[in-house]
Amino acid sequence: MKSIIVLKPFASHKIWGGSLLSRLKNIEVPSDRDPVGETWEVSAHADGPSQSDCGALNEISSLEEIPYLVKFIDTSENLSVQVHPGDDYAQKHENSKGKSECWVILDAKDGAGIYLGLKKGVTKGSLKSSLEKKEDLSLSLNFYPVSRGDFFYVPAGTIHAIGKDVFLAEVQQCSDITYRVWDWNRLWDANKSGKNGEARELHIDKSLDVIRFDEEFNHRLNFKVQNNIFDQDLKLLELKDFELFSYNKDDESEIEISFGDRFASILVLEGSITVSRNSENHQLNQYQAALLPLEEVNNFKVSGKGIFLIIK
DSSP, X not given: OOSSEEOBOEEEXXXXXXXXXXXXXXXXXXXXXOOEEEEEEEOOOTTXXXXXXXXXXXXXXXXXXXXXXXXXXXXXXXXXXXXXXXXXXXXXXXXXXXXXXXXXXXXEOTTOEEEEEEOTTOOHHHHHHHHHTTOOGGGGEEEEEOOTTOEEXXXXXXXXXXXXXXXEEEEEESOOXXXXXXXXXXXXXXXXXXXXXXXXXXXXXXXXXHOOOOTTTTSGGGGTOBSOGGGSOEEEEEOSSOEEEEEEEOSSOOEEEEOOSSOEEEEEEEEEEEEEETTEEEEEETTOEEEEOOOSSOEEEEEEEEEEEEEO
C-alpha cells in the first residue's frame, strides 16, 4: 500500500442536490438521474467507497482503520428534517454504528441556513402532535443563518436539516443510517425524483425513539458553534471515531503532522498544497482528498499555501 493515497470520490445522487458538485468534479449527470447532492471524498463504506489507484477503500481497508466518512454536500432544496441514532440504538436496530457528524460551511447564499436542535419547550408529545397534523415542523427548530467559515457539531439524537443553497464539508461517523422525521409536506415531481407526485418515506417511530428533547442538549453550546474558523489553526472536534482539525497555511513553510490508531485524511478546501511522506510527494488542489495509512512511523509533512482539514 502506498504511503499517500490520492482519492476519487463516490458521487451520491439526491433529489435535493445542486449543480455545483457535478461541475467541480466533472461528473456527467444523465437527464433521468437526480443531481449530485454529495461526493463521498473519504469513504470505506460499502454503499459508497472512495476509489484510488490502490482500489476501492472498502477493499483495501476497513471501518476499524477508517471509522469516519468525509463528504461534500451541495443543496438546491431543503433536506428533510431528520435525526441519526447513537451507536447503541443503531447496533440494536440497524446492525450498524450510529452517526454523529459535523459541518464546515464553505459557501451559502444570503439568508441560507441550517435547522439544528429543538426550540425551548418542544416536547416529544408536542412534536408528535405537529407531525400528526402535518404542521410546519421547522417552526419547532432552531434556525442558524450560515456563511463561509461556520462550524457546527451535530451529535446523534439531534433533529436537524441542512437548508437549501448551502455548500459544506461534512465529517461523520462512517454510517449511513438516517431517520427522516418530516419532508416539508412535499410531493416530489417526476423531473426531480422519478416519482410522480409522491411523498418520501418517513421514519417517525424510530425518530421519536432517538430524538433528544432535553433543553441542555439542544442548546447552542452543545453544538460547538464557531464562526470564522479559517482565520486560524483549530482543533474543531474530538470523538471516539475521529478528531478534526482545520489549518490555514498562508506561507510556503513546511509543517509536520502526526497521527496514530487509525488512518489519517486530508481534505483541501482552498489553494494548493503538497503532502510528503517517506519518498512520496503529492500535490493536492482545491476539493481534493488523500489518505495516509498506518505505518511504523505515522506522520507526514505539508507545504504550500492553502486551507485544509485533517481528520485522524
